[in-house]
Amino acid sequence: xxxxxxxxxxxxxxxxxxxxxxxxxxxxxxxxxxxxxxxxxxxxxxxxxxxxxxxxxxxxxxxxxxxxxxxxxxxxxxxxxxxxxxxxxxxxxxxxxxxxxxxxxxxxxxxxxxxxxxxxxxxxxxxxxxxxxxxxxxxxxxxxxxxxxxxxxxxxxxxxxxxxxxxxxxxxxxxxxxxxxxxxxxxxxxxxxxxxxxxxxxxxxxxxxxxxxxxxxxxxxxxxxxxxxxxxxxxxxxxxxxxxxxxxxxxxxxxxxxxxxxxxxxxxxxxxxxxxxxxxxxxxxxxxxxxxxxxxxxxxxxxxxxxxxxxxxxxxxxxxxxxxxxxxxxxxxxxxxxxxxxxxxxxxxxxxxxxxxxxxxxxxxxxxxxxxxxxxxxxxxxxxxxxxxxxxxxxxxxxxxxxxxxxxxxxxxxxxxxxxxxxxxxxxxxxxxxxxxxxxxxxxxxxxxxxxxxxxxxxxxxxxxxxxxxxxxxxxxxxxxxxxxxxxxxxxxx
Amino acid sequence: xxxxxxxxxxxxxxxxxxxxxxxxxxxxxxxxxxxxxxxxxxxxxxxxxxxxxxxxxxxxxxxxxxxxxxxxxxxxxxxxxxxxxxxxxxxxxxxxxxxxxxxxxxxxxxxxxxxxxxxxxxxxxxxxxxxxxxxxxxxxxxxxxxxxxxxxxxxxxxxxxxxxxxxxxxxxxxxxxxxxxxxxxxxxxxxxxxxxxxxxxxxxxxxxxxxxxxxxxxxxxxxxxxxxxxxxxxxxxxxxxxxxxxxxxxxxxxxxxxxxxxxxxxxxxxxxxxxxxxxxxxxxxxxxxxxxxxxxxxxxxxxxxxxxxxxxxxxxxxxxxxxxxxxxxxxxxxxxxxxxxxxxxxxxxxxxxxxxxxxxxxxxxxxxxxxxxxxxxxxxxxxxxxxxxxxxxxxxxxxxxxxxxxxxxxxxxxxxxxxxxxxxxxxxxxxxxxxxxxxxxxxxxxxxxxxxxxxxxxxxxxxxxxxxxxxxxxxxxxxxxxxxxxxxxxxxx
Numbered sequence: 001x002x003x004x005x006x007x008x009x010x011x012x013x014x015x016x017x018x019x020x021x022x023x024x025x026x027x028x029x030x031x032x033x034x035x036x037x038x039x040x041x042x043x044x045x046x047x048x049x050x051x052x053x054x055x056x057x058x059x060x061x062x063x064x065x066x067x068x069x070x071x072x073x074x075x076x077x078x079x080x081x082x083x084x085x086x087x088x089x090x091x092x093x094x095x096x097x098x099x100x101x102x103x104x105x106x107x108x109x110x111x112x113x114x115x116x117x118x119x120x121x122x123x124x125x126x127x128x129x130x131x132x133x134x135x136x137x138x139x140x141x142x143x144x145x146x147x148x149x150x151x152x153x154x155x156x157x158x159x160x161x162x163x164x165x166x167x168x169x170x171x172x173x174x175x176x177x178x179x180x181x182x183x184x185x186x187x188x189x190x191x192x193x194x195x196x197x198x199x200x201x202x203x204x205x206x207x208x209x210x211x212x213x214x215x216x217x218x219x220x221x222x223x224x225x226x227x228x229x230x231x232x233x234x235x236x237x238x239x240x241x242x243x244x245x246x247x248x249x250x251x252x253x254x255x256x257x258x259x260x261x262x263x264x265x266x267x268x269x270x271x272x273x274x275x276x277x278x279x280x281x282x283x284x285x286x287x288x289x290x291x292x293x294x295x296x297x298x299x300x301x302x303x304x305x306x307x308x309x310x311x312x313x314x315x316x317x318x319x320x321x322x323x324x325x326x327x328x329x330x331x332x333x334x335x336x337x338x339x340x341x342x343x344x345x346x347x348x349x350x351x352x353x354x355x356x357x358x359x360x361x362x363x364x365x366x367x368x369x370x371x372x373x374x375x376x377x378x379x380x381x382x383x384x385x386x387x388x389x390x391x392x393x394x395x396x397x398x399x400x401x402x403x404x405x406x407x408x409x410x411x412x413x414x415x416x417x418x419x420x421x422x423x424x425x426x427x428x429x430x431x432x433x434x435x436x437x438x439x440x441x442x443x444x445x446x447x448x449x450x451x452x453x454x455x456x457x458x459x460x461x462x463x464x465x466x467x468x469x470x471x472x473x474x475x476x477x478x479x480x481x482x483x484x485x486x487x488x489x490x491x492x493x494x
Numbered sequence: 495x496x497x498x499x500x501x502x503x504x505x506x507x508x509x510x511x512x513x514x515x516x517x518x519x520x521x522x523x524x525x526x527x528x529x530x531x532x533x534x535x536x537x538x539x540x541x542x543x544x545x546x547x548x549x550x551x552x553x554x555x556x557x558x559x560x561x562x563x564x565x566x567x568x569x570x571x572x573x574x575x576x577x578x579x580x581x582x583x584x585x586x587x588x589x590x591x592x593x594x595x596x597x598x599x600x601x602x603x604x605x606x607x608x609x610x611x612x613x614x615x616x617x618x619x620x621x622x623x624x625x626x627x628x629x630x631x632x633x634x635x636x637x638x639x640x641x642x643x644x645x646x647x648x649x650x651x652x653x654x655x656x657x658x659x660x661x662x663x664x665x666x667x668x669x670x671x672x673x674x675x676x677x678x679x680x681x682x683x684x685x686x687x688x689x690x691x692x693x694x695x696x697x698x699x700x701x702x703x704x705x706x707x708x709x710x711x712x713x714x715x716x717x718x719x720x721x722x723x724x725x726x727x728x729x730x731x732x733x734x735x736x737x738x739x740x741x742x743x744x745x746x747x748x749x750x751x752x753x754x755x756x757x758x759x760x761x762x763x764x765x766x767x768x769x770x771x772x773x774x775x776x777x778x779x780x781x782x783x784x785x786x787x788x789x790x791x792x793x794x795x796x797x798x799x800x801x802x803x804x805x806x807x808x809x810x811x812x813x814x815x816x817x818x819x820x821x822x823x824x825x826x827x828x829x830x831x832x833x834x835x836x837x838x839x840x841x842x843x844x845x846x847x848x849x850x851x852x853x854x855x856x857x858x859x860x861x862x863x864x865x866x867x868x869x870x871x872x873x874x875x876x877x878x879x880x881x882x883x884x885x886x887x888x889x890x891x892x893x894x895x896x897x898x899x900x901x902x903x904x905x906x907x908x909x910x911x912x913x914x915x916x917x918x919x920x921x922x923x924x925x926x927x928x929x930x931x932x933x934x935x936x937x938x939x940x941x942x943x944x945x946x947x948x949x950x951x952x953x954x955x956x957x958x959x960x961x962x963x964x965x966x967x968x969x970x971x972x973x974x975x976x977x978x979x980x981x982x983x984x985x986x987x
Contacts, residue, residue, distance in 0.1 A: 385640070388666075389670070390636050390637070390640065391629070391632055391633040391636050391637075392633050392636075392637065397562065399674075400562065400678065403674070403675065403678050404678055404681070404682065407675075407678055407679060407682050408682070415675055415678075416671065416675070419670050419671050419674060419675060420671060422670055423666065423667055423670055423671065426662075426666050426670075430659075430662065434655060434658075437644075438647060438650055438655055473558075473561055473567075474559075474561075475561060475562055479562060479563070
């Protein structure tokens with residue numbers, strides 16, 4: 001059993017999804033999906049522990065050894081992301097029943113869970129695999145199921161948003177496929193370890209550069225790095241609340257993981273971002289994302305859409321971490337990957353609870369929500385403080401590492417801009433705080449929603465909000481894992 | 495953990511427990527306020543015990559596991575922190591008494607929320623006072639900014655909201671854009687953030703870096719209200735008077751200058767601070783702030799606004815004292831933290847009493863009020879003397895050391911500025927009670943109410959205690975002075 005551990009987080013939902021399709025009753029499908037995601041989460045925990053103890057774990061699919069078969073390779077980097085994705089998947093499913101029931105018509109519910117499990121499979125597969133083509137396959141699985149999930153939104157505009165995402169996502173996937181095709185032509189292998197060995201011989205050729213460029217652009221589209229972010233706000237806003245929570249906490253993170261994997265371990269850093277001088281590009285785009293995303297979020301009348309733009313801004317911070325180009329920068333980027341999933345998960349889940357009761361996420365709907373839903377609002381506040389980077393929260397740790405990395409390169413302007421960006425964050429978070437606690441409830445007939453959010457959702461929400469505090473004080477898990485991953489990717493000691 | 499560190503934990507635990515009690519007893523106002531008072535008493539007791547232990551030579555420090563590699567949460571009690579904690583907790587007790595009279599007399603809403611966040615703020619102040627390194631200090635400093643925001647916007651009106659935005663906007667901006675990078679640069683350069691007597695920087699640290707750092711620290715600690723980042727303090731005056739009195743004359747603003755003194759003494763070290771290039775510029779900026787704020791205060795007709803600008807001015811005294819980088823300057827600064835606290839809180843108490851009893855907020859309306867509120871106005875007179883630094887009040891000691899400091903440092907222009915500012919103090923503060931007592935027949939010609947109608951007894955009691963404090967500190971500055979001289983200003987051999 002233990003020798004099969006590396007495949008388990010992927011295999012369980014992969015088998016679970018079709019099995020779930022056989023269940024015709026929504027409740028049964030939900031229970032089953034919960035069980036599957038919790039199993040995946042547990043195996044991801046064991047996997048992270050195993051990588052800490054034994055180093056890199058490899059698994060040959062079907063016992064076909066590496067160059068012929070597909071190899072799964074788990075190191076610290078993907079073990080951390082696996083943990084994150086499966087954990088968020090389990091949290092969303094466990095807490096989300098009432099919200100899903102409210103937003104999805106009864107006949108579609110079983111299939112919704114099938115699509116959700118497929119999406120989980122895809123994201124976990126991208127993360128676990130050590131094979132470039134296999135990565136593309138899982139990318140397609142996750143993307144296709146995500147389009148379906150987004151289209152489930154109760155608003156008809158969800159269809160347009162899903163279609164937009166489909167077009168852009170397909171372009172991105174095509175780019176990635178072209179890039180992978182190029183490097184396959186150059187090296188004759190798709191295994192990432194072999195690629196990493198053979199690429200240096202041919203790495204200075206134009207084909208290799210073109211391949212890398214295609215892959216970077218394709219992945220940045222999935223990552224929603226400005227200016228390739230246009231699909232994200234629509235998809236996040238129109239998707240069912242719980243889908244938004246899951247996507248915001250995982251989808252862009254997995255894309256970032258894939259970008260880091262290709263940039264630093266498949267290509268070497270000298271042959272990827274240094275050869276194309278992408279450092280400046282990542283920093284410039286990252287800063288642009290931080291400021292554009294935050295400014296739009298400040299003036300957005302719909303909080304769900306505002307938070308989506310905030311995600312665009314936060315992706316910018318992760319890009320800046322990569323652009324700094326040192327192990328410290330990479331570590332900062334990975335830490336923020338982890339912490340941002342916690343913050344955005346908390347924020348979107350608190351918002352889901354509010355939407356459940358209030359029927360909408362516009363600021364006009366949210367007036368006085370602090371009194372009506374004190375617990376959900378308090379969780380939102382905690383997530384918001386973490387997003388700002390108040391000391392004692394996970395967000396502070398992210399910001400600390402990012403600034404330390406920038407100081408290490410003596411880029412003072414960058415330090416200033418990173419911090420100024422978090423002031424903009426404070427502005428849009430505080431706009432919510434004022435609306436929730438100081439604005440009198442809206443006049444006119446109140447929305448006839450349920451009086452309070454479901455207990456299951458609140459329980460998961462509180463747990464998620466508390467992780468923001470916990471990882472603000474006990475930072476070993478993200479910091480040491482990210483540090484170990486960064487130093488092994490760049491081959492230097494931190 | 496050394497045995498003495500338990501005091502620090504007890505002190506930090508008081509506020510959360512008090513909040514819990516206040517929340518549980520929200521339906522029974524009398525018990526709820528009793529919880530606040532009990533908490534304040536207990537906190538004062540703990541701080542007194544800690545002070546005794548410190549005098550007996552006990553070392554009190556504690557550090558957590560690593561938050562980030564090499565970085566821990568640290569608590570430590572040293573003389574300056576003990577002084578600050580004692581003053582804040584004593585005045586909290588007095589303010590709770592006052593607040594009971596004020597909040598009820600004024601018919602305020604949401605009193606449970608008010609007392610809850612009040613306790614939380616004081617808890618954060620204790621954290622700032624006991625912080626053993628810059629990281630811990632920053633943690634409590636930021637939470638303090640956030641936890642006072644609900645108190646500032648207590649009224650819930652548009653005006654309060656606007657004030658709250660300016661308040662939080664400036665405090666968060668300065669702390670994130672200046673203070674945090676200064677801390678990170680210190681960490682990057684010195685490799686530690688622990689408060690160390692004599693400073694943490696190596697002798698060969700780049701002077702340009704130190705210069706830049708000092709500027710970042712002085713502006714970054716926005717709570718010290720150095721111009722041009724002082725606007726938050728007048729904006730915070732929309733809060734109920736007890737908040738203005740305790741937080742925006744004592745706890746919050748003193749947390750700012752306290753942080754600066756700590757940074758000057760324990761991060762730079764007095765000797766190294768003296769060699770920092772940007773010190774000169776900052777010292778004159780402090781001089782400018784203390785004069786300019788006095789001039790602005792003169793033009794404010796709103797009593798609380800006038801007091802707020804007076805506070806900006808007095809905070810600059812403390813900043814200036816540290817920046818002189820000589821022992822007498824530090825002594826003066828530390829003493830002034832205490833002396834100004836007693837004087838200014840009395841003035842705010844009086845302002846609140848006038849609002850509750852006579853419903854007046856403007857200085858120009860106060861003529862002849864001495865007949866109606868003789869006790870309040872007498873207290874106002876004594877407290878304003880203390881602010882100006884005249885005997886027989888405590889303020890004269892701190893001003894004495896500060897002037898001595900400027901003379902020792904050979905900065906005559908600053909000595910003149912201090913004297914000038916004291917004169918201005920006399921004009922814009924002391925003239926208020928003088929007019930109240932001796933100008934009944936003001937231009938309007940109306941005779942004011944003849945009978946005495948003072949604020950509620952709880953308010954008067956509080957005013958009496960703090961006024962007595964002003965006088966007692968003149969007669970018996972010994973214990974305070976003793977504590978202040980224990981601050982390690984030189985390099986410990």
